[in-house]
Amino acid sequence: MQTHELAYHAAHPPLAIRRVEARVLSLTDAWMRVRWRIDGPDKLVVPSFAGKGRADNLWQTTCFELFMMPKDGTPGYSEFNLSPSERWAAYDFADYRDGMSQREFAREPDCTMRTGQSIAIFDASLPRSQMPEAPCAIGLAAVLEEEGGVKSYWALNHPKAEPDFHDPACFAACLARTRAA
Template identity: 70%
Template sequence: MQTYQLVPHPSHPPVAVARVEARMISASNNWLRVRWRVDGVSKLIVPPFAGKGRADNLWQSTCFELFMQPEGASGYSEFNLSPSERWAAYDFTGVREGMTERPFEREPTCTMRTGMAMAIFDAELPRAQMPDPPCSLGFAAVLEEQGGVKSYWALAHGNPDQPDFHDPACFTAEFARTRAA
């Protein structure tokens, strides 16, 4: 599956993070698997383990986000995934409008592996609780580094003054319907 390069918002540059890429690893009947790779992690702050569970405001520290907008719809879904293993899922009726918690019967799995120069964050989301393809996708990441510096990474940024992952300009990837064999 295609790998997408994320770009930092120009008004919030990173300190040491040099590159972020994201991709969908696989989409089966049971799971949607996504991965983010972060290069230049020497100053990255990783939230401590908190155990699985729904939580708000994950974007206040390092977290990874996936947006899915079904083809032809004005509404979309947002999934926030933290290295702490906390997560959140929301539905919107329009851009930042009509927000409700998206029901999840089975929790996503979040796994972060860090090395000297890079980190890999994998998430597995229960397929039955995700929007059906075809969808536009927005991969994003908030990366907190030492000194309280936060950079905001997305496929594209529609507003040059302030990061906004909800901007439709950020939804440039695609999740196509798979053909039956």
């Protein structure tokens, strides 16, 4: 599957991070595996381990986000927030930032973070049965906090003066329907 280079929002530049890439690693009937790679993570703030569990406001520190909008002509979409702490959140929206409800998850996502001197890797596996059906437009994004509270906002596109991962223009990648593996 294709690797997507994310861009930081011009109003919120990073401190030391040089590059962020994201990609869907695999999509089967059981799991969707997504990876974010960060170049230059030496000042990255990684949330402490908290154990699996649903939590709101994960975007207030380092957090990785996936948005999915089925290509059925409706304006609804889903948002998945994934933290290195292993906390997560999942929401459905009826329209752009409207009609938010919690998306039910019977099985929690698996999240792992590996940080080295020059790169950091965040992997997430989400249960397919609890996610929108492909084909979908998708948005891959990250909020990355660095030392001193510096936050940068990374996405496929930034069409507005302030970061807004919910903007449909940010759903710039496509997830095609695949055969079971």
